[in-house]
Amino acid sequence: MHPQPLQNPASPWHAGELAIQQSVGVVGRMDMPGRKFLRPFLLDQHREFYPLLHFVVLGSVDAQGDAWATVRAGEPGFLHSPDPSTLHVAAGRDAADPAEPGLADGHAVGLLGMDPMTRRRNRLNGTVRRKTGVDGAGAFDIGVVQSFGNCPRYIQNRSVRFVRPADEPTQVPAVELASLDQRAQALIAQADTFYVASYVDGEDGLRQVDVSHRGGKPGFVRIDADGTLTIPDFSGNLFFMTLGNFLVNPKAGLLFIDSETGEMLQMTGEASVILDSPEIAAFEGAERLWTFKPRRIVRRPDALPLRWSMAADGWSPHLQMTGSWADASQRLAAARLGRQWRPFRVAQAVDESSTIRSLYLEPADGMAAVAPLAGQHLPLRLTLADGSHLQRTYTLSLAPSDGRLRISVKRQGRASSHLHGLKPGDLVEARPPAGSFTADAALRRPAVLLAAGIGITPLLAMLRHIVHEGRRTRSLRPTWLFQAARTRSERAFDTEIAELVKAGNAEVHWVRTLSQPGTAKAGRDYDHEGHIDMALLRATLPWDDYDFYLCGPDAFMQATYDGLRERNVPDERIHAEAFGPSALKRSMAGAAPAVELPAPATQPVRIIFADSAKEARWKPGDGSLLEVAEARGLEPAFGCRGGSCGDCRARVLQGGVTYASPPSFAVPAGEALICCAVPAQGTGEALHLAL
Ligand code: FES
Structure with a gap:
């Protein structure tokens, strides 16, 4: 699918960028930043920043339409901005660089200025303007078309030094490789950083070239057997310029640098964006994946006069929130x-x-x-x-x-x-974790977590998840945690929750109730004497539209659920972890009509447990199929025994089942939740289950 670029003058983004923004539901949210942060000039702070740099990354497009990423280096001052619309680059031509032909006068170019020591950076795209006789034949200006920020989160702290004069070229020739050889693969396999160039041609005839930085734990780029690279895309600034470009035009140029030898590995080829794959969920921190298939590969040993050294504690702290391919493949193997x-x-x-x-x-x-x-x-x-x-x-x-x-x-x-x-x-x-009582940290609607006693456990996991995701994506779902306990000594996780509240930066609120405070001190040890009830919620929560998550003893769950429903909170906004057959009774008034279920059998039915070669007889009034199986000596898996977790599901080989009320777990076709299923009318003589 290749959407057309730049066809919507009403939006600051082109079709590819919009397509990816849409996939994460941020199109509306990114309109204003697009107008505000894509500037047709350099801010003073960036004009002052460029002269400090030792190198700059460039993206260009050659006569064949192939994208390349490259680097130009120079003593600080080799970049400067004579006026807000211009960046001057005093660097010589480099005939060995496959990106050089794309840096001719009038060509569109992308540029990334980055100081790895401070993680300061600026990106721009514009047009090359060459004049003869200025700073030598190789110098050129870039007329700024767009200047904007670049996500700093996966940049490693490195110091940089020259090992020879910046303008002294290497004596080692470049080599073109037919495929990724061992040395190239080793460089990619240990890389924690690379650069990527991409571009789109607009309907207005203007070409827009971007070059950006990618970082991850060493090995975050996977090399597949056919030489295709697969790269996780972590959360960034939501601009999606590179991936958006790929949706319009798959041409891409990748650059890997050996920081110890100055070797450059430049590749051009085609990229493809993956928005839906089990590998995305398996790779921690990955929001999407993209692949790159190199078509031309150029190795340039000692190409750069620079060497980089990792600073003490130089790893980006954001890398802790990202996984590795080894972990991802282990997780997928475990899921299998x-x-x-x-x-x-x-x-x-x-x-x-x-x-x-x-x-x-x-x-x-x-x-x-x-x-x-x-x-x-x-x-x-x-x-x-x-x-x-x-x-x-x-x-x-x-x-x-x-x-x-x-x-x-x-x-x-x-x-x-x-x-x-x-x-x-x-x-x-x-067995693998299960259950549908989960919270989505990406929602913007505030979450209210209501925990009584040991019911804190799933809600603590949710709070941890919301805070972690909030830090990772820089957008934290506002959350209230109400935690009820009988006494101060019975209440768990005080220190852990206090740290989460602190990390939540005023978006996380915590209300502690004790029903038997004893010597506990109000304000210090608890906030409210008594239980979590409607009066407390009304007095504490500002007027808003919330998702409520409930976990605790049955009586607490039912009373809280009923209280919320009486105050017209829709049923679908009340999420509850209910264990046991006395699961929460929901009131569906005002909700969509329930699916009609078949009637239960009114005659005895023979149950065949096919896998264990056993049989039993179910009679009306005998209870669930799980109870029948257990009475027959089987030990089927189960979790909640209330139709909400799905742990007990079993394949129905013959016959049909039904339920007293629709279970909250979505039962796959051909399966039964035996903890709450009974034979359906019309099943005939026997019901066969794969148990
Ligand atoms: S045991 Fe949870 S759905 Fe049956």
């Missing part, structure tokens, strides 16, 4: 294991309050864990001292970006007592 039970080892155990203990779990089979969504739970199978098994579900209390799995468990029964007794090194079995 499906819903199998896998061994997990307790890595750490931490007491969070007088009754809650956290266990950090890591895979014990050498593979990665499947990354959860914030709010999901982990199905666990425990082997007790007498060899018997217990299957339970515990909500994860860390965010996906934390890269670890943590369950936080209140001691209140056999399984939780067993978990409280585990030590680092002990094993449990787990």
Whole structure:
């Protein structure tokens, strides 16, 4: 798909940029920045910045229409701006540079000025103007068409030095490669930085060339067997100039530099943008991917008179929020294991309050864990001292970006007592995280998290996720956390939540209630005596349109849900984690009409458990198919037992099932949620399940 560029004079963006902005829902939001930050001149601060630089990155297009990225170097002062519309570049011609032909008089050019020591940068595109006799034959001016910022977040801090005079060319010849050889692959494989040139030709006949910087952890560029490079696109300034250009015109020029030898690897070829792929979700921090297939590859050993050295603590702190291809492929491999039970080892155990203990779990089979969504739970199978098994579900209390799995468990029964007794090194079995009670950090509608007691765990994961994503994308979803506990000593995660509130920069609010404050001090240890109720919400929350997320004991959930519904909060704005058959009763008045479900069977039905070669008889009044299976000695997987997590789903091989009310989990066709399903009327003699 190649949208036409620059056809919409009403927008500061061209069709490709708009297409990507649309894919992330920011078209309206980016109109004003486009008008404000794309300037047809250099600001004074940028005019003063360019003379400080030792090098500049250029993007150009040759006579064949191929894009190239390159570098020109010089002692500070080799760049200067005689007036706001002009940048002067005092650098000689370089016949060995495949980008040189594109730097002829009148050609469109892209430029990136960047100081890796300070991460200051400026980008511009414009037109080359060459005059003879100024600073030698190679000097040229760039007439500024657009000047704008460049995302600094993935720039590594490096100092730069000259190893020979800037105008002394290398004696080592350039070589054209037929494909990426070992040396080229090694350079790419260890790169944490590269530059990319792209361009579009507008209907007005004007060409717009851009060049930009890309950074990530070493190895963030994957080299596939056919020589195609795959690159994660991390969150940036939402301009999407490079990727937007690719949608209009796939021509791209990539430049990798060996900072220790000054070698340049310049490639031109075609790029392609990937907006939807399981690899995007598997690569932490990736919003999109793009690929690049090189068509011409030029290696220029010792091309640059510069060398760069990583500063102490030079890695961009934003790299911590990005993954690696090794992690991504491990995650995909783990996802392919499906819903199998896998061994997990307790890595750490931490007491969070007088009754809650956290266990950090890591895979014990050498593979990665499947990354959860914030709010999901982990199905666990425990082997007790007498060899018997217990299957339970515990909500994860860390965010996906934390890269670890943590369950936080209140001691209140056999399984939780067993978990409280585990030590680092002990094993449990787990299946992939599941559940549809999750929060989307990208929404702008404020979130209200209502937690009672141990119900804090999924909401803590959501809060961590919202704050992390807010920092990563520089757009934090406003969030209120109401946390209820009986006593100060029973309340968990005080320090952790306080840090999140601080990191939330006034966008995160925390209200703590204690029903039995005892000696706790109001204002210091809690904010409100009593429970979370409608009066507290009314008195605290400013008038707005919210998403409510509820987790806690059944009575708290039902009372809060009913209270919100009475105040006309739509059902779809109330998200709830409900465990057990006494799941939340929702009132659907005013909601879309429910799907009509088949009637349950009124006669006994034979149930065939095909995988275990067992059968049982279900009679009206017998309860769910899960209960029938358990009574027959089977141990099917389950989570919530309330139709919301999907853990219990099983394939229906023959016959049909129905439910008392539509489960909140969207059941895939041909499957049944056995925790709440019963045989449907018309099933006939037997219902066959793959169990
Ligand atoms: S166990 Fe959660 S949907 Fe059945």
